[in-house]
Amino acid sequence: MPYYSEFEKKPVSQLPDGLGIFVTNLYGRDQQSLVQFLPTLRSDSLHHNIVRFKETKIDVKIPKLKKKVSLRIPASRWKKLVKDKTLSKQQTQKLKRLYKEYRNVGAAKRQCWSAPVESKKVSSFASPRTLPNGHSYFHTGVDLRARTGRPIYSPSDGEVIFAEELVVPGKTVVINHGSGILSRYLHLSEFRVAVGDKIQKSEIIGLAGATGRVEAAHLHWEVIWKSTKTNPFLFLKKWNAHCNQNLAYGL
Numbered sequence: 001m002p003y004y005s006e007f008e009k010k011p012v013s014q015l016p017d018g019l020g021i022f023v024t025n026l027y028g029r030d031q032q033s034l035v036q037f038l039p040t041l042r043s044d045s046l047h048h049n050i051v052r053f054k055e056t057k058i059d060v061k062i063p064k065l066k067k068k069v070s071l072r073i074p075a076s077r078w079k080k081l082v083k084d085k086t087l088s089k090q091q092t093q094k095l096k097r098l099y100k101e102y103r104n105v106g107a108a109k110r111q112c113w114s115a116p117v118e119s120k121k122v123s124s125f126a127s128p129r130t131l132p133n134g135h136s137y138f139h140t141g142v143d144l145r146a147r148t149g150r151p152i153y154s155p156s157d158g159e160v161i162f163a164e165e166l167v168v169p170g171k172t173v174v175i176n177h178g179s180g181i182l183s184r185y186l187h188l189s190e191f192r193v194a195v196g197d198k199i200q201k202s203e204i205i206g207l208a209g210a211t212g213r214v215e216a217a218h219l220h221w222e223v224i225w226k227s228t229k230t231n232p233f234l235f236l237k238k239w240n241a242h243c244n245q246n247l248a249y250g251l
Helices: 075-083 083-099 232-240
Strands: 003-008 033-043 049-059 121-123 129-130 136-137 142-145 149-152 158-166 170-178 180-187 205-206 218-225 229-230
Touching: 075 083, 083 158, 170 205, 180 205, 218 232, 229 232
Parallel strands: none
Antiparallel strands: 003 033, 033 049, 121 142, 129 136, 142 218, 149 205, 158 170, 170 180, 180 218, 218 229
């Protein structure tokens, strides 16, 4: 029986060579723990099954959520968003169920990742956002400058598990890369893939656009581990420090 590691009550993704993957939650606790359960042992005297475990505390810095200048969303578009609020909530729940379904589907390749578009970052991960109605939240991805029609590429091999137009995210693609790792692309103007497509790194998945709740055309990019959003560029930095260069281009 192999040891079992968990973080935030989720099993840590274990790759074949022992690398472990886990992501902290923006809205989580200030201190969280990583628990390792070792193999079940048998006592020599009473024959009771026992489990040894060790726990490591991990300090997690939670940024403070402060109100910022409201997003400049056109009045006509904001009016439609308010009208479609119920539908938007239903779509959000649908995506949450999808993320949960793919927490343990497939194994990630040790392939090096790249950004879906080489462009300037115009909005950072976890930056505070405030909507016209006063609601504030943390930005769950990064925004990259991209004019309408600019090609968006898959950062790694994977399978398309979602490709639909939604109220807030607009035209959206979600890719499963295995080991609980998903990537998501918002506000596209066109799809170039469909659900079920097996895609390779650097394959075009869609074209950038301004669909959904946006101020202007750009790409919103997310990396998700077992339903938890993470900083895409920090993920690239950490992942590529351990990736297999021979798999860089699917070789």
